[in-house]
Amino acid sequence: MKTIKSNVHYHVGNEPETDMYSEVLNGLRSEHKTISPKYFYDKKGSELFEAITMLAEYYPTRTELFILNKYRDEMASAIGTDTALVEFGSGSSEKVRTLLEAMPDLKEYVPIDISKDFLYQSARALSIEYPHLHVHAVSADYTEKFELPKLTSSRKAVFFPGSTIGNFEPHERVNFLKMTADFLKPNGGLLIGVDMKKDHAVLNAAYNDSKGITSQFNTNLLNRLNRELLADFNLEHFHHHAFYHAEKGRIEMHLVSLKNQTITIGSEHVTFAEGETIQTENSYKFTIEEFQDIARDCGFTPKKVWVDEKNWFSMHYLMV
Ligand code: AVJ
Numbered sequence: 001m002k003t004i005k006s007n008v009h010y011h012v013g014n015e016p017e018t019d020m021y022s023e024v025l026n027g028l029r030s031e032h033k034t035i036s037p038k039y040f041y042d043k044k045g046s047e048l049f050e051a052i053t054m055l056a057e058y059y060p061t062r063t064e065l066f067i068l069n070k071y072r073d074e075m076a077s078a079i080g081t082d083t084a085l086v087e088f089g090s091g092s093s094e095k096v097r098t099l100l101e102a103m104p105d106l107k108e109y110v111p112i113d114i115s116k117d118f119l120y121q122s123a124r125a126l127s128i129e130y131p132h133l134h135v136h137a138v139s140a141d142y143t144e145k146f147e148l149p150k151l152t153s154s155r156k157a158v159f160f161p162g163s164t165i166g167n168f169e170p171h172e173r174v175n176f177l178k179m180t181a182d183f184l185k186p187n188g189g190l191l192i193g194v195d196m197k198k199d200h201a202v203l204n205a206a207y208n209d210s211k212g213i214t215s216q217f218n219t220n221l222l223n224r225l226n227r228e229l230l231a232d233f234n235l236e237h238f239h240h241h242a243f244y245h246a247e248k249g250r251i252e253m254h255l256v257s258l259k260n261q262t263i264t265i266g267s268e269h270v271t272f273a274e275g276e277t278i279q280t281e282n283s284y285k286f287t288i289e290e291f292q293d294i295a296r297d298c299g300f301t302p303k304k305v306w307v308d309e310k311n312w313f314s315m316h317y318l319m320v
Contacts, residue, residue, distance in 0.1 A: 008127035010120055011149045013112060013140025021229050021266060028270045028278065035221060037167055037253075037281040041115075042224045048217040055213060057205040060163055063313040064193045068098045068161075071306040071315070076102035078304050078317045079189055084108035084153040088142040088160045091115075093122045095161050099191075100130060108153050112138045112146070143176055156188045163195035163313070166250070166284040173284075177298035181320045190300060190318045197285045198312055200244045207242035207251050207283070215240035218253055218280055231265040241277065249290075253281040288314055 020039065027034045041049065053061035068075070076099065079085070085103070087096055090111030100106065109126070113119040116139040123137035140146035158180060168176055180190060207214055218240040222233035241254045257272035286294075291314070292302040300318035307314045 006127075007131060007133060008123050008135040008137065009149060010123070011136060011138045011147070012116075013138040013142075013146030013148065014144055016114060016141050017144060024225060024229060025265060025268055025270075028265070033270075033272075033276065033278045035225075035278055035280050038114075039224060040217060040221055040280070042220075042228075045217060045220050045224065048213060048220055051213050052209070052217060055209045055211065057209045058214075059202070059206060059312055060193075060195050063308050063310075064161055064163070064315065065095065065098065067306050067308055067313060067315050068095065072098055072102040074304065074306070075099060075191055075315070075317065079103070079157045079191065080155075081105055082107075082154045083157050083189075084110055084151045084155075086110040086112065086148075086156055086158050088112055088158060089114075089162070089164055090119065090122065092118070093126050096159060097126075097129075099159065100133070106133060108134045108136065108151050110136045110138055110148065110151070112140050112142045114139070114141050143172075145179075155186070156184055158184060158188070158190045158192075160190065161193040161315075163193045163283070165192060166195055166286075167281065168284075169282065170284075173294065174298055177295060177300070181299035184320045186320070188320055189303070190295075190316075190320075192316050192318070194291050194314045194316055195283065195285050196307075196312060196314055197249060197287055197290075198310075200246065202312070203244040203251055203285065204242070207253060208240075212240075214242065214253075218242070218255060221280060222255065225265065229265050231263060233263055234261075237261055238278075244285075248282075249285055251281075251283040251285070252279060253283075254279050288316075291316060 052058050090113045093111050111123055119137050123135045127135040136149050219235050222235055225231040226233055237258050238255045241256045245252050254277035257276045259274050262269050262271045288305055295318050302318050304317040305314055
């Protein structure tokens with residue numbers, strides 16, 4: 001009986017440094033109340049985000065997949081051979097399968113995600129589907145320094161889809177891209193999804209869908225705080241508010257307090273004035289040139305860019 005040799009390996013790249021309770025309280029205690037968008041993704045939040053990706057108004061996911069499918073051969077040849085493909089925030093590893101179909105000679109895929117159980121489950125499934133691929137699942141927060149397992153490929157390419165780069169604040173974005181450029185030296189590449197500036201009505205509709213799923217996604221954050229931080233938010237007293245801030249070039253998502261109220265969180269209290277908001281997410285949008293200039297300033301050389309026919313979304317390939 002042939003023994004099956006495992007082609008999936010599991011590693012811990014780093015341990016999340018911050019604690020949710022102190023991070024959330026500090027954010028709610030700042031002059032302009034904020035909560036990090038990473039806390040959207042509890043089980044319900046992840047399910048709601050999956051539903052968002054299928055909404056008619058929410059164009060980014062389907063547009064990025066269209067571009068990936070249409071240009072995957074060009075992307076694969078740009079990435080090249082003898083390269084380990086590293087994915088930041090790999091999740092279900094659904095999107096990367098489009099690329100893998102165009103990269104039959106790829107030897108190593110390194111999915112990195114902070115949700116260890118889901119990462120390991122997705123990595124195992126992919127390793128069964130692609131028995132000739134070495135899958136190194138790395139549980140880590142990729143925005144912090146992390147350890148990689150020993151790889152045999154001579155270079156690395158990072159796959160960073162979804163326009164998650166748009167969630168970073170400008171200084172965070174620069175730090176992240178500079179860290180990624182160092183990570184990719186020498187001679188590595190970055191294939192990154194970037195949502196583009198466009199008609200404000202299209203942007204506003206994508207974050208204020210007619211079914212109210214994005215509103216549920218935003219307010220679900222308060223459910224998570226109630227459950228995990230022993231808070232007593234009443235969701236009836238907070239309202240989803242999302243709008244495109246043209247001057248800053250970003251969609252802002254807020255939860256607006258509909259009255260003067262005091263919330264208990266664990267052993268602490270936070271007061272809200274009527275109309276005061278918690279800023280829960282920024283999604284920055286870029287022109288091709290804006291993003292290429294940012295990338296150059298962080299040590300990258302733009303090589304290729306692929307867009308859809310409406311110029312709504314872009315995939316950039318950059319090298320160090
Ligand atoms: C997954 C962060 C790219 O910013 O468009 C979707 C999250 N927020 N609808 C985005 C999101 C509201 C999405 N990212």
